[in-house]
Amino acid sequence: MHPPVTDPALVGALRDDLVASDYDVDGVERFLGPLAAAALHREQSLPARRAVAAAEGGRPPADRAPVATLVGLFLLGAAVPRAALDRALPGTGTAGAERLGLVAAQGAGADDEVRAVVDLRPYSSVDAVGDASWWLASDLGELATGGRLATDHVLGAGGASLTLAQVTVRNPTGRVLDLGTGCGIQALHAARHAQHVVATDISRRALAFAAFNAALNTPAGAELDLRHGSMLEPVAGERFDLVVSNPPFVITPHAGAAGRAVADALGDYEYRDGGRAGDDLVRDLILGVGGVLAPGGTAQLLGNWEHRRGEPWTERVGAWLDTAGLDGWIIQREVLDPAEYAETWIRDGGTTPDREPDAWAAAYGAWLDDFASRDVEAVGFGLVTLRRPVSGAATLRRLEEHTGSVRQPLGAHIARSLAGHDWLADRDDAALAAARLVTAADVTEERYLTPGAADPNIVILRQGDGLGRGVQASSPLAALVGACDGELSVGQIVGALASLFDVSAADLAAELLPAVRGLVRDGFLAE
Template identity: 90%
Template structure:
């Protein structure tokens, strides 16, 4: 099946029709109801099918709610009458939707069936710039197809895509590279705060979808520069201020001598399998992305990495940072054992143990054997932020695990943390003591006391924004944070606290200043 066609006149007509039909996230939820809409997010279609059937029951096709027609057609893969689609898209019509490559009609009569050949759905998200409300075209998913995906499947905005959207730093910038653009969702978000956006993909099909989505939504004044090729090859020798990538990082066994049957069961999907062994693709991207970063430029990507027996993941991935020669901050958000990982990605391709037991077993076994060949005990998933120093050697090397909830969008918090790091690098302890700091507005203090005790035995400083960190604080540190309102310097506050707690000022400064650095770095205190 061919990807959609970007006809400027028809695309503009489609955009107007979708808006006038209220085919947006709120409109779809309104016609489906919260229960069915929530189930559909979990890939459970039955409640939505019932809601659509109820919305159109007893109504002639030419009088049906456009939202029900479009949701049934594009989200559920159900056939609709041509007259119903003509009503939902009055300017574009079924004929125009056919020319755009969105639908296939069996005939020209009002009651003839029309079926979707792509997924076209409302999209809503919040990034560090603000709200984004668009429509996204991608290939039909398993729910609509009722079977396994094709290997050249172009994915819509899945969970990983939304995560990257929300964690990306959105400072107004010059050139942005979206590496492995897929349907173009990262490029659309980048176009709102960049002067130029280059989007690359190894799939011509994906680039066609990205171009269509850019034309349909017009997210900014930037016109996408779409380029075909693998990884960094299409932009060799160029420099970018920001690189974003949701690359094909899934660790996938390759059948080799095991034969085609096993390969078919595993599924060599372009959107997730970069064709490398293990996590080599992620390693190579971390090592190579610095070549296309401008001084001070940032790269943000999602990635998997292997936990190998006898070697902490922080050491193994940390070596990649050291070899890259970049500032690096890596946050591990999730860890799966090999069996969990295999199950996740076999299901992702549309294979289930009930429907295809032999294919399931073959793929499962191949994944476990592949992990065992490298002594893999687990697989981590996380967020990688890299930065090319403006000059000199890297100053940031941070690898941590944070599996708890976070407050999205995280991009603004990451930007503040990077700025806090830079602020600290430029200041020794004397300069830090002379600084006027302010406690961030989202910080609260928790005190835990033994019943009847006058003083708390535990004080926790809690961050409401960003990563939601909790820091165990001594009484002097908690008092210092409470006193940071910008009036007194850190040194003056330390001096006052030394008198209050009856301890030498130098000793208290030696205790508190390193902790203050950590609080500035993590956004508890602001310069």
């Protein structure tokens, strides 16, 4: 199937029709109800199909609710009568939707069936700028087609896309690069806070979807600079203030001499497989992205990396940062063993053990053999934040694991942590002691006492925002954080606490100032 066509007049009419039809995230969830909506998010379509059938209830096409028609057509892959679609999209009409490449009609009669040839669904998210509400066109998924995905499948906004959109720093900026744009979702987010957005992809089909989505959702988005090419090649020699990428990072075996049958079972999906061995694509991107970053520029991407026997992942991935010469902060969010990883991505391509047992077994075995060839014990997934120093050597090298819940959108928290790192880099202990700090509004204190005891055994400072960190604090540190309201300097508070606890002020400062640095870096305290 061809990707959609960006006809400005028809796209404008479609936008108006979608608004009038209540075809947004809230409207769809109101129509489906909480049970069917939640099931559809899990890619279980039966409750939603029942909701559509109940809404139609034997009504003639001209009387059917527009939102029911659009849900059935675009989200469930069901055929709808031409008259029903004409009513749901009165300005565009079935004929216009056909010209845009969204549907295929069997005939011109009112009762003739119309089927979607692309997925067109409402999208809603909250990033560091605020609420975003759009429509996104992409290729039909397995739920609608009932079969495997095509190798040139253009993915919609999945969980990884939503995660990247929410963790990206959204400070007003000049030039942004969306590397591997796919359907264009990251470029749309970037267009809200950047002066110029360049979006690249190796797939011309993906770029056509991105152009359509940009035109459908925002006049500014229609001005995206879309470029065809692999990785950083289309922007060689240019500089950007922000690079975002949800690259094809999936670690995929390549059949080679194993034969065509195994290759077919594995699938060669452009959206997830960059054609490199192991985690080389993520490594190469970390090593190369500094070449297109302006001084002080930031890159944020998602990635997988291998945990190899006898080599901690922090050392292996940390070596990439050392070679890149960039500030680096990597947060590992999930770890899967090789079997779990294989199962996840075989299913992602539409192959299941019950429907295609031979293909499932062939792909599964190839994945396990590929991991075994490099002594891979697990695969990590996480967030990578890189920054090109304005001058001098990199000063930030942070690799950590955080598999718990986070408070999204995380982008503002990451921006504050980077600002805290920079603020600390310019201050020795004397300057830190002179600072007047304020405790963040989301910080709370937890105390754990043995029954009957007057003093707590454990005090934990808990962060309600961002990564939700918990820091075990001594009584003096907890008291210092409680006193940070911007009135007294850190040094003055330490002096008062030294008298209260009957200890040397110098000794207490030596204990507390390093901890204060950590709390500033993590957003518990700020100037």
